[in-house]
Amino acid sequence: MTDIVILGAGYAGLAAATNLAGRVRRRDDVRLTLVNAGDRFTERLRLHSTGAGRPTADLRLSALLAGANVHLEYGWVTAVDADARTVRLDDARDLPFDTLIYALGSAADTASTPGAAEHAYTFDDFRGAEALATRLDRGTVVVCGSGLTGVEAATEIAERHPDLAVHLVGRDAPGAFMTAGARDHLRAALDRLGVRVRTAEIRKVLPGAVELTDSRLEADVVVWTAGTRVPPLAAAAGLTVDGRGRIVTDPSLRSVSHPHVYAVGDAAAVRQGFGTLHGTCQSGMPTGVHAAASIVRELDGRQPRPFRFGYYHRPVSLGRGDAVVQFTRPDDSPRRAYLTGRAAVWYKETVTASPWPTYARMLKLPALASWWPRGGRYTR
Numbered sequence: 001m002t003d004i005v006i007l008g009a010g011y012a013g014l015a016a017a018t019n020l021a022g023r024v025r026r027r028d029d030v031r032l033t034l035v036n037a038g039d040r041f042t043e044r045l046r047l048h049s050t051g052a053g054r055p056t057a058d059l060r061l062s063a064l065l066a067g068a069n070v071h072l073e074y075g076w077v078t079a080v081d082a083d084a085r086t087v088r089l090d091d092a093r094d095l096p097f098d099t100l101i102y103a104l105g106s107a108a109d110t111a112s113t114p115g116a117a118e119h120a121y122t123f124d125d126f127r128g129a130e131a132l133a134t135r136l137d138r139g140t141v142v143v144c145g146s147g148l149t150g151v152e153a154a155t156e157i158a159e160r161h162p163d164l165a166v167h168l169v170g171r172d173a174p175g176a177f178m179t180a181g182a183r184d185h186l187r188a189a190l191d192r193l194g195v196r197v198r199t200a201e202i203r204k205v206l207p208g209a210v211e212l213t214d215s216r217l218e219a220d221v222v223v224w225t226a227g228t229r230v231p232p233l234a235a236a237a238g239l240t241v242d243g244r245g246r247i248v249t250d251p252s253l254r255s256v257s258h259p260h261v262y263a264v265g266d267a268a269a270v271r272q273g274f275g276t277l278h279g280t281c282q283s284g285m286p287t288g289v290h291a292a293a294s295i296v297r298e299l300d301g302r303q304p305r306p307f308r309f310g311y312y313h314r315p316v317s318l319g320r321g322d323a324v325v326q327f328t329r330p331d332d333s334p335r336r337a338y339l340t341g342r343a344a345v346w347y348k349e350t351v352t353a354s355p356w357p358t359y360a361r362m363l364k365l366p367a368l369a370s371w372w373p374r375g376g377r378y379t380r
């Protein structure tokens with residue numbers, strides 16, 4: 001019997017678990033255990049909507065996996081012993097494994113800027129997002145971080161709460177990575193919704209204010225979306241990690257120091273020909289599926305194949321009624337093509353809604369999920 005333990009039921013971990021369950025459903029020599037903090041699937045792609053006060057579906061892992069050959073284990077992982085091959089949970093239980101899939105994801109980086117952890121809301125889980133929603137009754141909201149999550153949060157909050165003053169502050173101008181047309185559309189949406197944009201370095205978050213390099217913004221509520229970090233668990237386990245704490249993987253997504261550990265999603269430093277993948281659901285789900293397929297190859301005595309992936313889009317919602325989708329080259333640089341308005345809203349919603357039904361499909365038809373853009377010459 002081979003014990004395979006998957007840590008984290010986010011976008012990548014659930015892709016790995018459902019795909020693997022589908023692939024081994026007729027075998028009796030494999031036991032699958034999925035460990036997650038709770039039963040509710042954290043739909044991170046919608047947490048800015050939750051934070052703005054929109055109800056979000058209550059998707060349950062137990063319902064998805066009812067009848068499937070996956071044992072669900074609820075608990076908070078406090079340690080991994082990669083050499084002894086055990087995982088420790090917060091109730092002091094130890095789970096043994098032969099093969100581990102590490103998919104514990106990432107969280108907002110509130111550690112690099114003083115005061116962010118104490119005084120800002122994040123979109124790491126439902127609790128934080130729902131707590132933010134209860135605070136949006138009046139005053140000024142400052143969204144820190146002008147990346148996609150910051151833009152999505154600022155526009156959604158401004159649209160749903162037109163009486164609030166909403167500021168978006170970050171080092172780069174919003175939409176900096178886009179082509180001029182897409183960026184102009186994004187900026188026009190921010191203007192239309194009354195979001196005040198400031199390009200500045202954030203020094204500190206204080207109770208009731210955000211300190212910038214050259215000034216100070218008074219704030220009733222601060223939302224933090226500037227950068228991500230990964231939990232220190234992987235480094236503490238003795239796994240080789242990069243400068244940001246992500247597990248360094250070989251071409252097949254196995255840890256370079258502990259090949260019986262696969263790393264997927266935001267928690268992994270996955271190298272491609274053009275550089276290291278940055279955390280997205282777009283790349284995270286394929287890493288989970290690839291790990292599942294590789295493990296089955298190894299169980300059958302074959303070598304896993306190298307993972308290849310190329311980006312294809314960056315969809316950004318701009319409130320509920322508008323969006324912009326920048327199509328990209330495999331290395332994530334912008335192509336000329338982009339979508340705006342209704343077509344982009346439809347595209348973005350289709351992408352956001354697709355993971356959950358995909359997991360259910362993978363339990364039955366795992367091989368179908370092995371399609372994603374491989375990146376062509378960018379990843380050869």
Ligand SMILES: Cc1cc2nc3c(=O)[nH]c(=O)nc-3n(C[C@H](O)[C@H](O)[C@H](O)COP(=O)(O)OP(=O)(O)OC[C@H]3O[C@@H](n4cnc5c(N)ncnc54)[C@H](O)[C@@H]3O)c2cc1C
Nearest residue numbers: 008009010011012037044076077105265266279280281282
């Ligand atoms: C508001 C927002 C919007 C986004 N929009 C997009 C988008 O449009 N497109 C896109 O591609 N990406 C988007 N992203 C990024 C995307 O959400 C992440 O890249 C993706 O969630 C990574 O998947 P993952 O499985 O690696 O980690 P996660 O989805 O974070 O899952 C990690 C799981 O592990 C669990 N966990 C963590 N630590 C422990 C522990 N110690 N013990 C037990 N369980 C634990 C968590 O509860 C969670 O279930 C967005 C992110 C945010 C915050």
